[in-house]
Amino acid sequence: MSETPENSPPDTEKSTSTSFDTSDETQIDERDRLNRDAIALPSHVAGSGTLDRLIENARDYAKASTAENTNKAYAADWKHxxxxxxxxxxxxxxxxxxxxGLYLTDLAVPTGPSPALSVSTIDRRLSGLxxxxxxxxxSLDxxxxxxxxxxxxIKRKHARPPAQKEAILPEDILAMVATLGFDLRGLRDxxxxxxxxxxxxxxxxIVSLDVGKDDTLDSGGWIEILDDGAILTLNAKTGWREVEIGRGxxxxxCPVHALEQWLHFAKINxxxxxxxxxxxxxRALEARLSDKHVARLIKTTVLKSGIRAELPEKDRLALFSGHSLRAGLASSAEVDERYxxxxxxxxxxxxxxxxQRRRDRFRVNLTKAAGL
Known part of the structure; x- marks a missing residue:
């Protein structure tokens, strides 16, 4: 039986994946109401058991048309x-x-105590509306x-280059995993x-992966472990794609060995x-981790490993996020860019x-190539 906020035993690990604050509950109710209003039978068609089931399935598909985090953000935008x-x-x-137009102006140059929002956030707010x-x-014109x-x-006056999170480099990731124990939680993390x-x-x-194809309804992909590595099939933002991860x-x-150890000792098949x-x-439980766990894990291990220890703790935490893993690979892999x-x-x-936080920006020197 899967864990829920109501029946979770007292000895379980804290996670935001199965709990919501009052604001989240309000946003979920709002999304559900919109789905019910938007997906319904025409007024001249009489309902039936079959049509009612189709309506419920159509509402589920409509809800899945955008990512859960996007749905939450749009609901929060409307509430604000x-x-x-x-x-x-x-x-x-x-x-x-x-x-x-006045609302957007107030977001950029607030008349109250609220801080000014970035241009990208203001643009996102408008998309949410x-x-x-x-x-x-x-229709909003x-x-x-x-x-x-x-x-x-607003864009012309306030736009700035996007703030980038710091990349986690090879020596950083090794220091981070060295802070983890060898109990189940340490193996998993x-x-x-x-x-x-x-x-x-x-x-x-990461957290949407299943062991096999079609294992769960909320799966975002699955993994196949081979002798030379692992193949991840992901339902990503740009559609289905495969990611090959070789053995270290x-x-x-080795990421593949770490995965095998976790699956073996957690008895997950x-x-x-x-x-x-x-x-x-x-003891491994049934409830899938929230993606927020990955963000918390990165920040916690960054602090414990002493990365950028010369900075105050608040500044160190602000430098790293989930994107630091992707930036780390892009910045550290010494291979052709297309790979x-x-x-x-x-x-x-x-x-x-x-x-790519570090790369040879002048490897191709067009100035010399032009004869100068």
Whole structure:
């Protein structure tokens, strides 16, 4: 039986994967209501048992059309905008381009105590509003001058190069895994770090893996372990793709060996690969880990390993995130760039270069090639 917030035993490891705060519950209720309103029978068609089942399945597919984190973000965007409208004495429905333009302005240059948001966050907020209006059958004209002109001005005046998280380099990842124990939890977390690093995986891709194909409904892929390495089949942001992870030069640093050790001692041969453990770290449970566990694991092991110890703890924590694993592979793999691009699942080499924190930028010298 899978663990739930209500029936979880007291000795289980804490995880956000099966618990939500009041805000999350409100957002989930809002998404469910939108799904029910958006996917329904036409008014002139009488319901039946068969049609009702089809409606429920269609709502499930509609919910799965966007990632869970995106759904949560869009729900939070609407909640924030609706509250802003109430404070200004207006209503979010129907959409008013004039008020949305003022809302964007207030996000960029707040009139209250709230900090100014980045241009990318403001752009995301607008996308969230457009999505929420669309779910209500209303079209938001983002090209209206009250919206488009204001947003263009915000981008022109406030846009900055994106802040990049620091890459985890080879010596860093070795120091990080060295801080882990050899109980079940340590074996699991070691496999997470090494697999995520060698595969250049997103944290959501790591925790969504199953042992085999079609093991669970919420699976984001599965893994096949071979003599020379492991093949991961992932349902990623850009569609299905395969990631090959070869065996390392030693068992201590090999991601495939770490994965085998975890699966063996956790006695996992079906379903989610990375699951919670009992509080004492001696027993694997059924509940899949949240992707937030990967972010917390990276920050915790960075602190314990002493990486960038010359900085205050707050600054060290701000430097690293789940993307640090992908950036680490892109920055450290001394191979042709196209192989790194394939491993990360990028559509363009330019995107891969954004992840490369150290590379020979002048390996191709166009100045000399042009005769200067």
């Amino acid at each position: 905008f609706a509250r802003w409208c109430r404070l200004k004495g207006t209503d979010p429905l129907p959409p008013s381009p004039e008020m949305i 457009a999505w929420n209006y669309a779910q209500r059958g209303i 983002r090209k209206d001058r009250h919206i488009s002109a204001v947003l263009a001005g 070691r496999a997470i770090l090494l697999l995520g690093y060698a595969g250049g995986l997103r944290r959501s891709e 030069s030693s068992e201590q640093t 079906f379903g989610p690969i990375f699951v919670r453990t009992s509080r004492d770290g001696k 790194v691009q394939k491993q990360l699942g990028h559509a363009s080499a330019e995107m891969t270069r954004r992840y």
